[in-house]
Amino acid sequence: MDISKYKSQERLLLAVDCIIFGFGGKQMKALLIKRGFQPEKGKWSLMGGFVNKNENVDAAAARILRQLTGLKDIYMEQLHCFGDTKRDSAGRVVSIAYFALINIAEYNEQLTSDHEARWFPLDKIPTLIFDHKQMVQKAKERLQQKVANHPIGFELLPVKFTLPQLQSLYEGIYESPLDKRNFTRKILSLNILKKLAEKEKESSRKGAFYYVFDRDKYGKLNHDGIKFL
Amino acid sequence: MDISKYKSQERLLLAVDCIIFGFGGKQMKALLIKRGFQPEKGKWSLMGGFVNKNENVDAAAARILRQLTGLKDIYMEQLHCFGDTKRDSAGRVVSIAYFALINIAEYNEQLTSDHEARWFPLDKIPTLIFDHKQMVQKAKERLQQKVANHPIGFELLPVKFTLPQLQSLYEGIYESPLDKRNFTRKILSLNILKKLAEKEKESSRKGAFYYVFDRDKYGKLNHDGIKFL
DNA sequence: CCAAAAGTGTTTCTATTACACCCATGT
DNA sequence: ACATGGGTGTAATAGAAACACTTTTGG
Numbered sequence: 001m002d003i004s005k006y007k008s009q010e011r012l013l014l015a016v017d018c019i020i021f022g023f024g025g026k027q028m029k030a031l032l033i034k035r036g037f038q039p040e041k042g043k044w045s046l047m048g049g050f051v052n053k054n055e056n057v058d059a060a061a062a063r064i065l066r067q068l069t070g071l072k073d074i075y076m077e078q079l080h081c082f083g084d085t086k087r088d089s090a091g092r093v094v095s096i097a098y099f100a101l102i103n104i105a106e107y108n109e110q111l112t113s114d115h116e117a118r119w120f121p122l123d124k125i126p127t128l129i130f131d132h133k134q135m136v137q138k139a140k141e142r143l144q145q146k147v148a149n150h151p152i153g154f155e156l157l158p159v160k161f162t163l164p165q166l167q168s169l170y171e172g173i174y175e176s177p178l179d180k181r182n183f184t185r186k187i188l189s190l191n192i193l194k195k196l197a198e199k200e201k202e203s204s205r206k207g208a209f210y211y212v213f214d215r216d217k218y219g220k221l222n223h224d225g226i227k228f229l
Numbered sequence: 230m231d232i233s234k235y236k237s238q239e240r241l242l243l244a245v246d247c248i249i250f251g252f253g254g255k256q257m258k259a260l261l262i263k264r265g266f267q268p269e270k271g272k273w274s275l276m277g278g279f280v281n282k283n284e285n286v287d288a289a290a291a292r293i294l295r296q297l298t299g300l301k302d303i304y305m306e307q308l309h310c311f312g313d314t315k316r317d318s319a320g321r322v323v324s325i326a327y328f329a330l331i332n333i334a335e336y337n338e339q340l341t342s343d344h345e346a347r348w349f350p351l352d353k354i355p356t357l358i359f360d361h362k363q364m365v366q367k368a369k370e371r372l373q374q375k376v377a378n379h380p381i382g383f384e385l386l387p388v389k390f391t392l393p394q395l396q397s398l399y400e401g402i403y404e405s406p407l408d409k410r411n412f413t414r415k416i417l418s419l420n421i422l423k424k425l426a427e428k429e430k431e432s433s434r435k436g437a438f439y440y441v442f443d444r445d446k447y448g449k450l451n452h453d454g455i456k457f458l
Numbered sequence: 459c460c461a462a463a464a465g466t467g468t469t470t471c472t473a474t475t476a477c478a479c480c481c482a483t484g485t
Numbered sequence: 486a487c488a489t490g491g492g493t494g495t496a497a498t499a500g501a502a503a504c505a506c507t508t509t510t511g512g
Binding site: 179182186201204205206207 | 501502503504508510511512
């Protein structure tokens, strides 16, 4: 087979960078690390790494997330390819950005300190290397869109959560307040939550009922017209 | 500067593929070419090419579109990175897919024959090489989403168009009929069209008034909550 | 008994849908 | 005169938004 056209092409470095979102109870946060190698060593950065030649790009993203956080089977979605020639000061590196949603409570604190990782509220993101700030911005916009039509908000909460918690989550993502009554009515009308008998008693005297997301029920619906907000 | 971490990484081929949409009066079409080199030479394919080392990925997409169609200053948007190791039978090539919207009438027929290019209605796309069918599918879904909130449908029409034409366009994109009265009311209520005195007389005895998209007016609106459909 | 958060309905308004007839013109 | 596609309004329904009081319970 004549593949000479391929042979004469220039190869380049391909990286992935991950915007890792967590929910801090009131606001959305992103997990950042102090970069461990040159250039820009010691500066705040997204988690990233290079794509190996015999590795799917999606797999590379999952691997990097696992290496740096210890977490696997995490919700991840490809965001965008950042491909400007000058984006990385050390040479031509095209980066595929992914965003991940994790339950901040399950995240192992030990790993945080290992890699000098820290959670930053989205409105207090420090200066980041390269085009990482743009990546975070784009991820935030994408999350806002996506969460309106897809049940991915639950990835950010524990399996059991209360309606006030869920509302705070949406308020955090949209950075705007929601009406409690309208919110509960709407979310319950979707018929995808199961109410538990148990109550969460930490955050109020009265206690709030726990709910769980019922994936089975959701799976049986038409996902086309479903609107969470 | 110590960039040894970069040096030890594997480089790979990066390509772009373009899904080029046009509107055929009744249905959406995609422009495909007969692939001109091995492997899979002579099979139907999206327009594609390799990204050069000193070229932005976006620029590569624009270059390839220009080389193969002669068109420039075309609406283009990055779609998705397709990065499976086995996607190209001749070796590891990661491809960034873009979709483009062009006014089919302005497209130079000569160039079509030069590259053995042809327009195919979306429901009659032939077998395509590699993962190009998936790319087309994803582009179609993205177009449907996007066109509901952004004024990109106009890219597919001549500068002057009639309301029946615009309606047919949306019907083509969504593959479902719309109510004429509801459609005109909605679209006119956005206040982004300028009605001309002139009429289009080809397709009916009575003739239909031409409109143009008023980019100035549109620019002055809040684009956040705007809904075309 | 009081502070703090949970839970719960109704009304108004806005947007969407469904639906049918007359108009202008070229042949 | 008639066939063809263009243009227009209203009523019914559904969804979104606004809004305030009662409940529970730990201290």
